[in-house]
Amino acid sequence: SFASGIPNMTAIANEDLTYSTIAIEDNTACVPVVANLKWAVSKAAASTTAADGTVTAWAPAGTNGAAVQVASDGTVTVNYKVVVTNTGDITLKHPAITDALTLPTGFGITSVTVKQGATTVYTGTTASFTIPARTTTVAPGGTVEYVVQIKATVTSPSTVDWVKAGRCNTDGAGDSGFGGFFNFVSLTGDSDGSANNDACVPVTPASATIKVYK
Secondary structure (H helix, E strand, O other): OOOEEEEEEOOOOOOOOOOOOOHHHHHEEEEEEOOOOOEEEEEEEEEEEEEOOOEEEEEEOOOOOOOOOOOOEEOOOOOOEEEEOOOOOOOEOOOOOOEEEEOOOEEEEEEEEEEEEEEEEEOOOOOEEEEEEOOOOOOOOOEEEEEEEEEEEEEHHHHHHHHHOOOOOOOOOOOOOOOEEEEEEEEEOOOOOOOOEEEEEEOOOOOOOOOOOO
């Protein structure tokens, strides 16, 4: 009997079973079958956001999103999209995804929310977090999309380098230390490489209010 693989057995009438101690066993062969289990993951940043905060368009994966201005109260919200694709040939559930955010000096995270459609799959306040493995299967060629929303605040205004906060580098796998709100996603066995795993959002200072008295 075979626990797995594709077995094949041959037989002949009146076979001499005395010629070998494995006369029956050597009539069989089995070819192991390995499933093609592959996933690809990518990260994109918002390119257009409506006044109510709804993202209406996304930049290409692995590139910079539109700059976001800090509000007068020192808060800022940035949005990213994670797309997981089943690039194998078996229907299955995707594994857990690691997401890491790098903020410019002087900023702190207030909240991290990850949604798949209307369902919240993760909330937290840390710069590195995990998007849980999917509980339902994805067919070959199928995709799952997650929206990651980061809320942050200026915690130390005097230490913010606004030139650095307002620039990004997403060439190749990107440079988390170059500037902006840099976000990188990874998944074990990512089949399409890391060039599209990063996204970055430049952040600009709040508008100054100038009062003139005469």
